[in-house]
Amino acid sequence: TEAFTETTAEYTYDEHAFSCNKTDIQEFGKVFLPIFYIAVFALGLTGNLMVVFAIVREGSKKSITDIYLLNLAISDLLFVISLPFWASNVVRGWTFGTIPCRAVSSLYYIGFFGGMFFITVISIDRYLAIVRATYSLKSRTMKHGFLITCGVWAIAALVSVPHFVFSQLVENDCISVFPQKLENIWPVFCNVELNTIGFFIPLCIICYCYCGIIKTLLSCKNQKKTRAIKLTLVVVVVFFLFWSPYNVLIFLETLKHYELFTNCDQIKSLDYAMHLTETIAFSHCCLNPLIYAFAGEKFRKYL
Numbered sequence: 001t002e003a004f005t006e007t008t009a010e011y012t013y014d015e016h017a018f019s020c021n022k023t024d025i026q027e028f029g030k031v032f033l034p035i036f037y038i039a040v041f042a043l044g045l046t047g048n049l050m051v052v053f054a055i056v057r058e059g060s061k062k063s064i065t066d067i068y069l070l071n072l073a074i075s076d077l078l079f080v081i082s083l084p085f086w087a088s089n090v091v092r093g094w095t096f097g098t099i100p101c102r103a104v105s106s107l108y109y110i111g112f113f114g115g116m117f118f119i120t121v122i123s124i125d126r127y128l129a130i131v132r133a134t135y136s137l138k139s140r141t142m143k144h145g146f147l148i149t150c151g152v153w154a155i156a157a158l159v160s161v162p163h164f165v166f167s168q169l170v171e172n173d174c175i176s177v178f179p180q181k182l183e184n185i186w187p188v189f190c191n192v193e194l195n196t197i198g199f200f201i202p203l204c205i206i207c208y209c210y211c212g213i214i215k216t217l218l219s220c221k222n223q224k225k226t227r228a229i230k231l232t233l234v235v236v237v238v239f240f241l242f243w244s245p246y247n248v249l250i251f252l253e254t255l256k257h258y259e260l261f262t263n264c265d266q267i268k269s270l271d272y273a274m275h276l277t278e279t280i281a282f283s284h285c286c287l288n289p290l291i292y293a294f295a296g297e298k299f300r301k302y303l
Helices: 024-058 064-092 097-132 133-139 142-166 186-219 225-256 264-282 284-293 298-303
Strands: 166-168 175-176
Touching: 024 064, 024 142, 024 284, 064 142, 064 284, 097 133, 097 142, 097 166, 097 175, 097 186, 097 284, 142 166, 142 186, 186 225, 186 264, 225 264, 225 284, 264 284
Parallel strands: none
Antiparallel strands: 166 175
16 A cells, blocks of 8 residues: 555565566556455445444443444544545556545554554453453543543554655655655654554563463353453454564565665565555454454444
């Protein structure tokens, strides 16, 4: 997509553009990516709207967990809403103007980071509720939930600023264009930001929280603990399997800026792999409603 212009294959604004013909990859992207983007848009929109509908119907009965689930669904909606625009951009170029280019880029990144952050917050919330049950009576209040939610959105918006600032319309394409003084720094910075803030740190927190949850559940005699442990493992395993391949490719793309990959075949292989791992990663937002919301008895009752 445009959002990862510095790392994706369909654009040739990189140091290898003049020595490596990527026409075949561009043609592959024009066929494959629009179909995938629209599919994720349709599934993600439907599932997350159902979550929003179910939580809103709760009225004043909403818990702090419901608030986080609602905001996770909103984050995913912001993310998937941008996908039809990127599908159109791949097929016929950007036809919506400069302001929509920056606006859609903002929605994309805020939705992306917001989703990651709220998944992390939900993990911490569940950890407090199960492992630190006594402490959670004071910390898991609606006031704290509101403040945390506002903080998450603020951070998501803040880390998205560079992508918004550098989004421009160039030759009928909505891409990230960096000033000459920053053209060797910012692409690397953006990739490192995605790897660390958008994956590695959330993954570490999620693993820590759910390891603590599983340890606590194993020590209790509740008959429902087996189901709870399975759901816990599903959350961690699915998150890792869906996002780790994509982040490995982002890291490898970062190495391209240091000319560690100079063979055209290697570069093309990385670009193809980026398309495929992006497909897996973006599909995660379609599974969030199933993993986090619909698994709960309360949500199934209201749908």
